[in-house]
Amino acid sequence: MLITSMSSFHPEDAKAWWVAYDAIVLIDSEIKSSNDLLASRPQCEGESPQFRMRKVTGAESPLELSRSVRTQDWTPTAAKIHVGNLEKLVNDLGGKQLYGEGDNFAIVIRELIQNARDAIRARMAIAANFNGRILIKVARKSESKTVIEIWDDGVGMSQRTMVGSLLDFGTSFWASDLVQSEFPGLRSSNFKPVGRFGIGFYSVFMVASEVSVLSRLYSDGISDVTKLNFPDGLTLRPILSKGGGDGFDAAFSTRVCITVDEPIEAVKDRLINKGQPIELRVPLKNYLAAITVGLDVSVALQIEGESQRQVHENINSLRSQDKVREWIIDMTFSDVLGSPVDASAKYVCENFERIRCIEFEGRIVGCAALIDLPPHNGLKYLTTDAIGGLTNNTNRGAGGYLGYFENQPTSAKRDSGTKVAPTGVLQAWANEQILILRQKNASQEQLYWAASNLSNLELDPIEIISFPLVYPDFTVVLKTFDEIFDILVSSPIPSLMNRQCNFSETNLGFVCIDGLPTLRPLSAGNLIHLELENGHPKYPWSLLGCLARLVSRRGRELEYEVKPNVLTTFKRSLLVYWMPFVAFVPR
Template sequence: MIVPLANEIVLSMPMFTNHSIEHIDALWDTASIICGDEFKINPAEAFVLGGAFLMHDLGMGLCAYPDGAEQVRSDPAYAGLLALAEERISELEPATDAEPRAKRAGEEALVEVLRRRHAERAPELLRTSFMASDGSPFYLLPDLGFRLDYGAMIGEIAESHWWDVANLREFDGPKGSRPDHPREWTVDKLKIACILRLADAAHIDSRRAPSLVRAFRRPSGTAAEHWSFQERLMRPYVQDDRLVYTSTRRFTSNEAAAWWLAYDTIKMVDTELRRVDALFADLGRPRFPVRSVAGADAPDRLADYLQTDRWHPVDARIRVTDVGKVVGNLGGDKLYGNRPDIALRELVANASDATLARASREATTPGTVTIGLSQEPAGWLLTVIDQGIGMRPETLVSSLTDFGNSRWRSADTLTEHPELAGFEPIGRFGIGFFAVFMVADEVSVYSLALDEAPRDTHVLEFTDGLAVRPLLRTAEPNERLRSAGTVVTARLRVDPRSVKGLFRNNSRRLSHTEHLHALVLPLCALSRVNIDVQGPDDARPVRLVSADDWVVISETELFDRVYRQPDDSYKRRLALDVFCKRFLQRARLLRDEDGRIAGRAMMASNWEALEGSGWYMNCVSHIYVGGLRSGTLQQSVGVFSGRPLTADRLRAFPDIDAERLTAWAESQAELLDETDPFSREILGGVARALGAKAERLPCALTATGELDVPAIHQWVAGRDLIFLVGESFHVHFRDRNKPWFISFGHQELLFSENCLILSLYPDWQFPEEVLPSPKDDRFADIELAETGWNSRAWWYDSGNFGSVGLVVRAISEEWGIDIPELLELMEPLHLEDGRDARCDVPVVGGGSEKVEMIRLQRPQPINGL
């Protein structure tokens, strides 16, 4: 009855090496080699071992599940593994259509669930009633007595082949014999479990990968490399206390990957043998005669047994000799710059992720992250507390010591917490935690996983940054957490109220508590969890931000939260008052494709506050990734929910599709009629840098004023000669909004009526990785000349969008000349090597200055045509 089930595994896992009855039969031979002639087992143990051999891999086949694929897909881990598979395929093959991608991802996820659950399935199989074609039930172990006496034992031992060796200790101690068997027929579960795991690990010879079978299955990728090395391995033999593998033929250089996979597999077998031997020695038990594998200690030694053909297996893998230095460079100030406040942001990001993960898992509202700062005799202590899912000891170590490994996108996390399949964390790169070492050397992480008792709290301690290995220990009674979550404490190197401190500010106008509140509020302004803060002067935690409240609070409260600081200067306060008033008038909501609010912002010029305060203020809206401040968007005021563009999250962009962002820019352009002319000119460029046309905003200036899109058409229509003048001078405005052009030599330039002043090289606000700047593909094959200016190359790369793009198209339309022909008419009046073709422009008071331009002369009709 077992044979059909074992032979059906190939249908579920066609790329895997042999798991059929041939593999099961070969385990007896491999076990005999490992155990030798002197290692005895009695008939009852032989029966249990044989049952475990038969059952250990049967869970890899869909036939082991009465309801087939649907039963496997109902496994809680399936959704998470499916999401990972879809993400992997999308990254590797972005052009793959959705339907075939979903199908492949489903197949991969199904196989991965079978692989991960097959050991757990083993105990169920002997208890499962299968149905014959005539409707009669049957069991894999038909005899009721043997099934009752040995079934659970066989299933448990079969499952244990995927356990860690340390967990096998629970099998120590014999099981008594059946009453109808001789009393000496006891069953040593530990011995049988170790024989199973060692035989299964060591069976890697050609019986696992028959050459003829491979020819029909045609495995690919890593699976092909498994087949390639196993098909040429001979049955191992024993030399002294070592298992020896040899190959039938040499590995060529094209088969190097397969050789290295063989090396890694043989090292795994060696590790299993050594760990079992150590376990038996610790327990004072008779040890197996085979205790290691020949050549497993070094590639060149293994090459004596698995020979190579004219290449040498030198282990040239990428290594990190000084881990602390690399992590310090890539996870500390070399990555984030002189930004100690980023350390707090990253701690809050991790805490927020854990808190949101718990809310997602339990389908509840998000909890709270609490940030504390206190002064102790040993210095200042920064604390970040979450109400998250917590971490078990093994997760605590792997998540916080494996640089670059994000726990949230790992198969292990999604298997343990399948409810997190659709969870989108802030931290995606596995580097954020290490930012804490920018500000502290002594860091302690206390964590208690969900569903565990307070006594299971564990602590991971870093006593000297990354220079010394951290210590993992069980928490003392006074350190235990009462509920699931994580607490991070960091002893700051310097006073946070110093230039190099956490606040980057040594102002004594504010207390440490005021500084802390002033830092956290704008940093976490869009937080998806509640943010509480407790400084030295706070009797209890103070709620600064409620989860996602930024979408409902007033414009004034949002503006103040993001922009105002308690120690702002008088002039800055005046400027902020101007912008706050305009924010109330012009800020608009932006929604993503799902209708969720993804921004509250307005376009604004740096110069808008001059009239009300006499103070220039740099205008940026802030982009928040996961609710925490990350990047900025120039010439705007407000907030956006965004996506990171870099691992440090110092560059980000609004998480809104391009069409909606362009529509927002278009609507903002309609609100700027009362803005000063200089700001209108600037914001026209900003709007077009976001893809808007902004017809009512200036796209060029003349000596008499600004020209919007309709006006530029009228202006062009009546002229046969046009000069396009790049803004290589200062532009100001005076009475009646008349432009005032001041050269870098401090002379007022007097441009003729045929001159259009505009930016010839417009900005493009979308990052290239989000939306590349527009290109005119008709000119993609243009080769740049070594010297000089090429109108076609200029148009292809930058001239075809922004304000200048509108102007050139207006000339094309009004003159009735196609763009390619118009570009040929462009004559550069530039300063070039050996030639100065710049125009002389008169200046007030006499004289002139040279200015670069592009001249366009409208062709005259020939013979009246």
């Protein structure tokens, strides 16, 4: 059976064409099932011949049917959403939700920028003297909808890639065989993609009601542009067509266009801390600067009716003090926090000169200054952990440093793992920060909190460590090692230890045990570890670990004793941790 159409189906008629295709596939299936039934029927008297019709021409594939049920300006394709490597997908996700809780808009923008970055860095690896860029365009579609376009001039995608690897959920194009055939030599270059899990493209459907992808290989012409359109999100088959039309900029290789159900005013000024007591409206430029904090590709923003603005420069060009200042102000929202004396903005302006770039294997993997303030200090938006130079965590706090560190991903969810820079490189940065703080005559309290933050980063704080002691009048005094050494010569120093965790207790008020100066860390964190291993502190960057190493430098050793708690107030949960000093130990 041959079914034909009297006129061609245009792209706007794609839904009707697919309805026809599904109906034809159903007719073909019914004919074949009926013939199979007739063939299997017992022959009693005479024959039960099968139908003369054996199939419907074109039912085997959309492309074949389009020869008789014609299409114009587009090609129906069998590129359906599919999972090519389910086992890998399960392993990558580790049984957790794909992206977890958070700002879905930021997740989508991060994933699209990451894909554009990988395409650009791939082209940079195979084309000498090429420097790519990403352009983000924002325009009003209606009163309640906004169009966002991500343009890049990277390697681009062939039609084979767009209907294959792009839609193959769980398999990254960079790990596929297509890479070798389309970009010979790329795998042997120094190119390292950020995308590794093959799931980023699907994030767009969390916020987009319509998605289209236009792309060509960077070596091809405009006539080779292929368009993959999802007019109704992820619910229907994509529409494949050839040619980019008048709107495709020849300076670029790929354009991803998404329609979000938000008015342009909400897109231009992103709401941070939604539903919280203090909400913040952040201009899209700053919002994108936070997401692209450590990206090694430049990003520009073009909002409808406004001039084009630079959002981010390649992090490897962050060399001058002026550029560092602009970068840190943008990504910490310091110029939009409201009051010019806001604590966070004030801290940024007073400390950005201490920011130093951290380099490893020829690239920048962090730009930061050590924070010298206690935790819970009310500062916001200062500390960022990035993966591949990107983050979706725009609502950040103030951790141990002002700036960002590059981290290894632990899963497709993009949880941060270990720092990319090895400990030796990070310790060199830490030592420089210590030197700068001393040159600026930082107070002993500032140095204590800097040491606490270094300890939390598992870096050695021994050069600036001090020891908080509680006295009988409940005053707390930070003591230098020399002062602590003098006390230990004649007296033990106790500390309350949590029975379950081997931590110095910080959840209680300041306690002085038996009238002795009592060691009591000022906050939780790595400084409070008291665990021993083979008779020595297990954590060398804890207060106890630093004390033991400093005592050893004097040719002595610490002796440790755990006693039952003598304070009835805390008897249920605590022990007393004694640290008597052995006065004479051979050097």
